[in-house]
Amino acid sequence: MRREVRFSGFGGQGIILSAVILGRAAVMYDHKFAVQTQVYGPEARGGASMSAVIIDDEEILYPKVADPDIYVIMSQEGFEKYGASARPDAVMILDSTLVHSRPGCMFYEIPATAEAKTTLGRDIVANIVMLGALVGYTHVVSEEALKKAILDSVPKGTEALNTKAMELGIALAGGKKQP
Amino acid sequence: MTRTEFWQGNIASAEGALAAGCRFFGGYPITPSTEIAEHMAAKLPKRGGVFIQMEDELASIASVIGASWTGARAMTATSGPGFSLMMENIGYAAMTETPCVIVNVQRGGPSTGQPTMAAQGDMMQCRFGSHGDYAIIALCPASVQEMYDLTAKTFNLADQYRVPVFLMADEVIGHMRERIIVPDAVEHTGRPAFLPGTPPFKPGAGLIPGFPEFGKGYGTHVTGLTHDERGYPCATNPGLHAALVKRLVDKIESATQKLADFDVVNPDAEQIFIAYGAPVRTVQQVIHDHPDRKIGFLRVRTVWPFPAHALALFRCARRFIVPELNLGQIAREIERHAKVPITSVPKLGGELHTPAELFAVWEAGA
Numbered sequence: 001m002r003r004e005v006r007f008s009g010f011g012g013q014g015i016i017l018s019a020v021i022l023g024r025a026a027v028m029y030d031h032k033f034a035v036q037t038q039v040y041g042p043e044a045r046g047g048a049s050m051s052a053v054i055i056d057d058e059e060i061l062y063p064k065v066a067d068p069d070i071y072v073i074m075s076q077e078g079f080e081k082y083g084a085s086a087r088p089d090a091v092m093i094l095d096s097t098l099v100h101s102r103p104g105c106m107f108y109e110i111p112a113t114a115e116a117k118t119t120l121g122r123d124i125v126a127n128i129v130m131l132g133a134l135v136g137y138t139h140v141v142s143e144e145a146l147k148k149a150i151l152d153s154v155p156k157g158t159e160a161l162n163t164k165a166m167e168l169g170i171a172l173a174g175g176k177k178q179p
Numbered sequence: 180m181t182r183t184e185f186w187q188g189n190i191a192s193a194e195g196a197l198a199a200g201c202r203f204f205g206g207y208p209i210t211p212s213t214e215i216a217e218h219m220a221a222k223l224p225k226r227g228g229v230f231i232q233m234e235d236e237l238a239s240i241a242s243v244i245g246a247s248w249t250g251a252r253a254m255t256a257t258s259g260p261g262f263s264l265m266m267e268n269i270g271y272a273a274m275t276e277t278p279c280v281i282v283n284v285q286r287g288g289p290s291t292g293q294p295t296m297a298a299q300g301d302m303m304q305c306r307f308g309s310h311g312d313y314a315i316i317a318l319c320p321a322s323v324q325e326m327y328d329l330t331a332k333t334f335n336l337a338d339q340y341r342v343p344v345f346l347m348a349d350e351v352i353g354h355m356r357e358r359i360i361v362p363d364a365v366e367h368t369g370r371p372a373f374l375p376g377t378p379p380f381k382p383g384a385g386l387i388p389g390f391p392e393f394g395k396g397y398g399t400h401v402t403g404l405t406h407d408e409r410g411y412p413c414a415t416n417p418g419l420h421a422a423l424v425k426r427l428v429d430k431i432e433s434a435t436q437k438l439a440d441f442d443v444v445n446p447d448a449e450q451i452f453i454a455y456g457a458p459v460r461t462v463q464q465v466i467h468d469h470p471d472r473k474i475g476f477l478r479v480r481t482v483w484p485f486p487a488h489a490l491a492l493f494r495c496a497r498r499f500i501v502p503e504l505n506l507g508q509i510a511r512e513i514e515r516h517a518k519v520p521i522t523s524v525p526k527l528g529g530e531l532h533t534p535a536e537l538f539a540v541w542e543a544g545a
Contacts, residue, residue: 020356023185023356023357024185024356027183027185027357027358028183028184028185033357033358034185034356034357034358035355035356035357036355036356036357037351037354037355038354039295040295041295060357061460061463061464061467062460062461062463062464062531062533062534063351063355063357063457063460063531064351064530064531064533066533
């Protein structure tokens with residue numbers, strides 16, 4: 001089954017890295033097909049950033065995400081530009097620290113940036129908290145695959161911090177009731 | 180043992196080059212090709228190769244040409260304005276019959292245009308961008324796997340035909356990541372052998388002279404001026420110039436069928452898509468989504484020289500539909516070969532045609 005996941009936030013949050021990690025988890029450890037793409041501007045930080053992953057059991061032909069099933073939104077501008085038009089049966093996981101709007105589809109609020117800062121002392125891992133929550137809610141890849149892909153992708157010396165961030169995200173997802 | 184990776188297209192291109200034995204990269208980083216330079220900078224020195232960041236793209240391609248004359252497999256990678264800056268020395272490479280590989284990860288133009296968006300606007304420029312008559316080879320990948328496979332292949336073609344070979348990718352294929360099966364080894368063919376004692380530019384089999392590598396004791400003179408078989412300037416002899424330029428073109432065009440690389444889907448279809456590069460993926464999706472419709476597809480990897488003979492394989496053709504991320508550059512090339520009407524489906528702006536857009540064009544003619 002084809003599942004399309006769109007990530008959006010601002011440049012510098014690790015929006016593209018999140019998608020790369022998810023795609024890597026699907027291909028390398030869940031042995032599925034995945035394609036990861038992105039939209040970004042010439043500016044290095046600050047602009048709205050979007051990346052997407054398609055995961056499927058069969059080979060993926062058209063590589064672009066048009067109408068995602070799943071959204072991970074980490075900024076207000078990202079919501080307005082890439083999340084506001086989510087279809088009614090989509091699922092959105094939003095960073096409630098940074099996104100004020102709420103979509104018409106089903107959504108989960110994860111205060112990822114605040115939790116990353118207070119619980120882990122580093123808001124830089126907010127994107128990994130969101131990845132944990134994504135997998136906790138949707139099981140779009142297995143937890144084991146996600147963990148391995150995160151460890152492949154993060155800088156040396158930050159493995160423990162990132163593993164904790166992922167586990168925090170999964171716990172936050174598990175602790176929530178559906179809205 | 181092959182292995183599975185989840186790679187970006189640009190990384191796959193760099194890895195394909197390394198597997199093919201590329202040992203020189205001279206370049207100047209530019210979006211959306213930069214990852215190729217970055218990866219080569221990290222990997223080449225460890226394999227005994229040389230990475231050099233030149234002061235600009237004019238110098239980049241010049242360094243590649245120099246490296247190639249030492250016998251090294253040499254490449255550069257660029258995009259947009261960088262490709263324009265390389266044009267003069269690409270002509271020099273064609274005239275001096277220097278094997279070299281140029282990867283162009285196409286972005287929106289003209290000028291600085293859209294650095295982070297996809298386009299196929301340089302398809303005519305790669306064929307005709309330098310002054311004078313000449314011919315080149317250009318391949319277009321449509322997947323991360325092909326970024327690897329076709330990059331490796333460009334080195335063999337450059338060596339075999341002694342010509343600049345282009346990998347004409349685009350931002351979508353260059354920047355996307357997907358599954359790739361990395362082979363143990365890639366085919367590695369060499370340059371036509373030089374027979375000591377023969378004039379260095381005397382054509383051998385296939386109109387191609389043997390390659391007298393620098394440093395092996397052959398005192399070869401290499402010039403962009405019109406030259407005789409000895410390599411010496413001879414720029415006012417009309418017959419000699421005509422014969423040389425004709426040979427440079429003929430050595431490629433006479434090999435069109437041999438160089439052709441394409442797939443045919445539904446050869447008995449009446450309406451046939453023709454695509455290369457990223458739009459291939461959209462056409463594949465259209466065919467996948469409509470298994471009950473007879474949708475023809477000529478999927479082209481070797482765009483230059485264009486495999487015009489492939490058009491005749493569609494015996495029931497009523498029209499060819501050509502989606503491109505430009506205003507119809509290859510559609511015009513097809514038009515001059517085809518016996519049935521062409522529908523060009525241009526798309527500018529940096530995004531792919533959607534499957535629905537392309538199916539609507541097909542459906543309108545069904």
